[in-house]
Amino acid sequence: MKIFLSLIIMVLLCIPVAALGAEPLVITGDSSTLDYKNNILTVRGNVRMSYKDISGVCEEAVYSISSGIVDLKGKIEFVRNGSTLTGEKARYYVNERKMVIEDRATFIHFPQKIEKKK
């Protein structure tokens, strides 16, 4: 029983410790509107978004508070490890670290392995 209770306490302690200090998704811009009627947060003007090794720019970002999805639009350009993803309309799934470009998508990949062989 004691071992079981100890395991429960350890698991409960691990969950908040893992969340503490976790890096947030950061979005910056010129202005923002929080709209509780539609449950969205819109960021406009010189929008920059970054999370860990991914960073990018666009004209507007709309974060859905309930679904955890960011809809991006306008001159989207994201960079990760030297590879670039561009488009006009995209959707970023915050908790899955997944981006889907929906309009005029281009992907430029610079593999690092080829450079090392040379």
Add this chain to the structure above:
Amino acid sequence: MVKTGLALIAIMMMATAVQAAEERKDGGLIFKGVQLTEKKGDFKIWDITAASVEYKEGNVAYLEAPEILFYDKLKVELQVEGERAQYDPNSKIFILTRNVRLFSPQHRLTIFSNRVVCNYPGNRVESTEKTRAVTPDGATIFSQSLRSDFSMQKVDFKGPVRIEIPVVER
């Protein structure tokens, strides 16, 4: 004497409780342990609890440690508190300064600032200095200023703005 009398009339019209009152040497009148309320018909407009309320010139009230509840009919629409406040009963505008905290019970949105202006007749709330807002899902919005109405249904942040959204990776 006339100013003191006017101040006394002003506060007695709104006060539901006053613990003590004293007249200062400079002619100001200070009330301690104050609870004020303003009504429109049967409905409250606001409730104020303050450590002290002082009248210096005219009937502008200077409040120490104010806590203000603004009502929309029977429910609390907005809670505001800070270290200092100034209330002009002519314009019905509150200016709160120093460690100001606003809370919207309906949206569970908390806002921190060092200067907030609440214009009840104009249905406008503004933070005019660096502002930090925290949403119930843990997102934090930093901005240079903020503007909304008392319902906080739609809040405009003027930048540059910075939003930090917590990530729970799956």
